[in-house]
Amino acid sequence: MVSQNRRYIFLGPQGSGKGTQAKMLADMLGLPHISTGDIFRAAVDQNTILGHHIATGLSSGKLISDEDTNSLMADRLAAQDAKNGFILDGYPRTMAQLEFLEQLAPPTKIFFLDLSDNEAVKRLVGRLVCSGCENVFHLAHKRPKIKGVCDNCGGELAQRDDDVETAIRERLRLYHKETEPLISFYEKDGRLIRVDGRPDIKTVHKVVSEVLQL
Numbered sequence: 476m477v478s479q480n481r482r483y484i485f486l487g488p489q490g491s492g493k494g495t496q497a498k499m500l501a502d503m504l505g506l507p508h509i510s511t512g513d514i515f516r517a518a519v520d521q522n523t524i525l526g527h528h529i530a531t532g533l534s535s536g537k538l539i540s541d542e543d544t545n546s547l548m549a550d551r552l553a554a555q556d557a558k559n560g561f562i563l564d565g566y567p568r569t570m571a572q573l574e575f576l577e578q579l580a581p582p583t584k585i586f587f588l589d590l591s592d593n594e595a596v597k598r599l600v601g602r603l604v605c606s607g608c609e610n611v612f613h614l615a616h617k618r619p620k621i622k623g624v625c626d627n628c629g630g631e632l633a634q635r636d637d638d639v640e641t642a643i644r645e646r647l648r649l650y651h652k653e654t655e656p657l658i659s660f661y662e663k664d665g666r667l668i669r670v671d672g673r674p675d676i677k678t679v680h681k682v683v684s685e686v687l688q689l
Contacts, residue, residue, distance in 0.1 A: 480583055481506060481560025483687075484567075486657065487588030488650050489643065490595035490602075491672040492679060495611065496588065497564035499680050503689065507556045510564040513609070514547045515539060533637060538649050541571040548572075552580055569653045573660060585661045586683055588672035592647050599643050603632040 483500065485493035494510060501508035515533060518526045525543060532539045548566055551557065563582070567573040576582065601614035607630025612619050619625060623632050637646070661667035670682050 482563075482580055482582040483561075484563045484582045484585045485588065486565070486585060486654065487672055488590050488592070488595045489646055490598035491588035491590040492676060493586075493588050494564050495676055496586070496679055496683060497562045499676075500683060500687075501562040503684070504560070504562070506560045506562050507554075508562050508564060509548075509551055509557070509566070511539075511544065511548070511566045511568070512564075514551055518547060537645075538568060538653060541569055541575070544568070545572060545575045548576075549579060567657060568650075570656055570660070573657050582666065584686070585667045586686075587658055587661075587667055587669050588679065589669055590672035592644075594673065595647060596640055596643050599638050600640055602634065602638050604635055605630040605632055607631070 481504065483497075483506075485497040485500075487493045494512070497510070498508045500506075515529050519530045519533070520526070525546075528543060529539050544566070552561065561580075567576050598613065598616075601616070603612040603614065603619070604610075605612075605625035605628065607625060608628045610625055610627045610630075611617075612625075612632055619632060624630075625632055637643075658667065662669075668683075668686050670679060672679065
């Protein structure tokens with residue numbers, strides 16, 4: 476049984492910093508940071524039929540099916556390290572996923588990092604991701620000490636194939652269509668916390684920490 480009082484979700488458009496904030500909170504609380512992106516990439520690496528479906532969706536900028544996403548998420552939340560709670564990053568994305576999670580392990584609080592589409596595009600087109608630890612850098616705002624090399628593990632930094640403007644705009648369009656009803660759902664029942672996604676990382680983290688009285 477997953478602990479009921481430490482189930483937190485970070486939602487927001489691509490580029491809002493939800494992954495960074497989720498990881499910071501997970502490290503602070505000693506809980507697993509569970510990202511749909513990490514789960515998808517792990518499935519792709521396994522080279523299964525499901526992995527091929529996911530690879531096709533990721534390369535075209537489309538959302539992965541609810542059935543596939545829910546199946547992978549159920550397996551992940553059943554792991555021993557998630558028994559005392561978890562920090563979800565980017566899940567659920569649709570009402571079908573929300574309903575699945577409500578039955579599986581209802582979240583305690585949902586942090587929505589609000590960011591405009593133009594700001595999201597600006598952030599993402601300059602993003603560099605480590606091939607080793609997946610630490611994120613930015614050409615304008617967070618440059619690595621050595622060009623092309625991760626400060627954390629020494630891995631190679633590169634731009635993701637789906638971090639070009641056309642793919643980003645399509646992902647944002649799908650995000651608004653599929654995800655905004657979730658915001659309304661969680662807001663109505665009082666679990667949603669709106670956080671301005673524009674400030675720097677430390678400022679946003681401080682807001683999240685204050686909400687949880689940490």
